Amino acid sequence: MTARQEQAYYQDTYLTESPATVIAAGTSDGGGERWVAVSPNIFHPKGGGQPSDEGTVDGAPVAPARDDAGVVVLSGAPATLEVGSAVVCSIDADRRRLHAALHTAGHILGALGEARGWQHSGHSHFPAQARLDFDPEGHEEELATPESREAVRAELQAGMDAALARGGSVTATLDETGHRTVTIEGVNSEPCGGTHVRSLADLAKVRILEVKVKRGAIKVRYEAEHA
Ligand SMILES: [Zn+2]
Numbered sequence: 001m002t003a004r005q006e007q008a009y010y011q012d013t014y015l016t017e018s019p020a021t022v023i024a025a026g027t028s029d030g031g032g033e034r035w036v037a038v039s040p041n042i043f044h045p046k047g048g049g050q051p052s053d054e055g056t057v058d059g060a061p062v063a064p065a066r067d068d069a070g071v072v073v074l075s076g077a078p079a080t081l082e083v084g085s086a087v088v089c090s091i092d093a094d095r096r097r098l099h100a101a102l103h104t105a106g107h108i109l110g111a112l113g114e115a116r117g118w119q120h121s122g123h124s125h126f127p128a129q130a131r132l133d134f135d136p137e138g139h140e141e142e143l144a145t146p147e148s149r150e151a152v153r154a155e156l157q158a159g160m161d162a163a164l165a166r167g168g169s170v171t172a173t174l175d176e177t178g179h180r181t182v183t184i185e186g187v188n189s190e191p192c193g194g195t196h197v198r199s200l201a202d203l204a205k206v207r208i209l210e211v212k213v214k215r216g217a218i219k220v221r222y223e224a225e226h227a
Pocket residue numbers: 103104107182192193194195196
């Protein structure tokens with residue numbers, strides 16, 4: 001892989017259609033399926049708890065994935081594409097917006113959990129199964145009964161509602177080594193490679209659904225939509 005790939009999704013969550021140039025191409029060993037890497041790249045590959053985008057290259061449905069070198073590769077591309085080919089890429093805009101909303105709400109929930117002294121231990125931002133996990137050690141008592149867990153859930157919802165009522169911008173910076181930091185104004189900054197909304201005003205129907213302790217983790221399920 002020679003030419004450098006510009007990750008357009010790092011800069012603009014809402015860029016869902018873009019011309020691009022093929023910077024690498026090949027055929028998979030087994031099925032003979034054509035794959036390409038393009039730049040600029042608008043496809044978010046699965047990673048960091050966020051599902052991959054769905055979309056097309058020149059109208060052909062492709063599956064994005066990150067290769068070992070960190071390049072986003074698109075499988076299922078038209079067989080005629082070669083390095084240097086000009087293409088048009090398109091992704092499912094509704095899916096992208098939903099992923100960005102869930103992901104951004106997850107950052108806020110993570111900050112609310114950490115404000116309680118919980119240690120973040122895992123997350124999924126997949127639609128209908130979005131949740132954050134925290135280490136329960138030292139917090140068994142506050143989560144011991146259904147009533148206490150419901151009280152914690154209500155507190156997290158109140159914290160979420162307050163953060164959204166205050167509002168704030170969501171921005172990202174990329175350093176020379178490629179490390180990206182996402183900042184939610186008034187909430188926190190953390191390293192992240194996902195897609196996010198522009199402003200907390202873009203979030204709607206953010207609901208903390210449940211707090212439970214299961215398999216050695218505090219699991220907080222939530223949902224969110226793009227406004
Ligand atoms: Zn993120």
